Amino acid sequence: MIQIPNVPDGDNIPQLCHQTLVVPTAVLVPAPHGATAAPHGIAMTIGGVPPPRPHCCVSPQALCSVSPQDLAVPNAGWSVAMREQFQHLLRRTADGSWRRIPSYRRGLDYLPEVVQMVVGPVTGPGPRHFLRNLDAEGAGFEYAIFLHSSGHHAQCLCQLGPYLEGHHGFAHGGAIATLIDTTVGACALAVAKTSVMTAKLNISYLVPMPVGAVVVADSRMERHEGRKIFLSCRVHDTKGDTLYAEATALFIQVENTKPPPAARP
Numbered sequence: 001m002i003q004i005p006n007v008p009d010g011d012n013i014p015q016l017c018h019q020t021l022v023v024p025t026a027v028l029v030p031a032p033h034g035a036t037a038a039p040h041g042i043a044m045t046i047g048g049v050p051p052p053r054p055h056c057c058v059s060p061q062a063l064c065s066v067s068p069q070d071l072a073v074p075n076a077g078w079s080v081a082m083r084e085q086f087q088h089l090l091r092r093t094a095d096g097s098w099r100r101i102p103s104y105r106r107g108l109d110y111l112p113e114v115v116q117m118v119v120g121p122v123t124g125p126g127p128r129h130f131l132r133n134l135d136a137e138g139a140g141f142e143y144a145i146f147l148h149s150s151g152h153h154a155q156c157l158c159q160l161g162p163y164l165e166g167h168h169g170f171a172h173g174g175a176i177a178t179l180i181d182t183t184v185g186a187c188a189l190a191v192a193k194t195s196v197m198t199a200k201l202n203i204s205y206l207v208p209m210p211v212g213a214v215v216v217a218d219s220r221m222e223r224h225e226g227r228k229i230f231l232s233c234r235v236h237d238t239k240g241d242t243l244y245a246e247a248t249a250l251f252i253q254v255e256n257t258k259p260p261p262a263a264r265p
């Protein structure tokens, strides 16, 4: 077992809800080949998704997280390959050159980077994370984002579960786009220090990505011109042998002043 050496600062900001935030000072992570490894890999969960994990927000009406849980850590739905790569990326955080970004079902409570994503006044618990909208471990996106200290380089380790299937046995292109958008978005947020919006996302799908694949979306800021942030992203397997997709993106920095349009019934 190793311990996550540093808990990002974002974990330490006070939560906005009524519950007292219990901040983990370290998260125990199973060793890749240890006895505590996942009892089943994702490939074995296809068609038999594990039961839901306890979740923070039970409905769109829920006002706040009652049990905040950092989801960017291993769970029973993570395959051995996912765990191994997570440990590899985690080791790089030891010297402070990279940090792991914690991840919650709703971001506002704990994560400054996601507070930036709010456009308009804060009236509730904040945006529900699209990638965290499935309770079952391993069913959808399992991921952890790592950000370089420069803020110009983000890597998202991701395992795409069976609910993200498009063609039989392969990940849906929209799911891959979501992964890319999130990774370049995390990088753009780090660059901008303000809210950002995706203005353009140009993706080349090169090789079909099997459901259950463990991939790394590797994003870099290419240039920053005024409010425009240009980024690139490559999605490859953990060994770098297969390049599944590559993309370029344009994000625009926006002020946090525009109210969101009224929701339609």
Ligand SMILES: CCCCCCCCCCCC(=O)SCCNC(=O)CCNC(=O)[C@H](O)C(C)(C)COP(=O)(O)OP(=O)(O)OC[C@H]1O[C@@H](n2cnc3c(N)ncnc32)[C@H](O)[C@@H]1OP(=O)(O)O
Pocket (backbone or CB within 6 Å): 101, 113, 114, 145, 181, 182, 183, 185, 186, 189, 196, 197, 198, 199, 200, 226, 227, 228, 250, 252, 253, 254
């Ligand atoms: C750690 C956390 C983990 C979690 C991290 C989670 C990250 C999640 C990221 C998800 C992000 C999203 O999905 S966002 C949702 C999808 N995107 C949207 O809905 C955006 C909809 N579009 C808009 O709201 C708007 O068009 C904006 C904000 C993009 C731009 O509007 P604006 O602010 O009025 O800016 P505007 O003056 O028009 O343009 C400014 C400059 O940008 C250029 N520009 C604007 N749009 C474009 C464009 N599509 N293509 C080329 N260039 C463009 C203009 O020519 C101009 O250049 P110049 O004349 O200055 O040279």
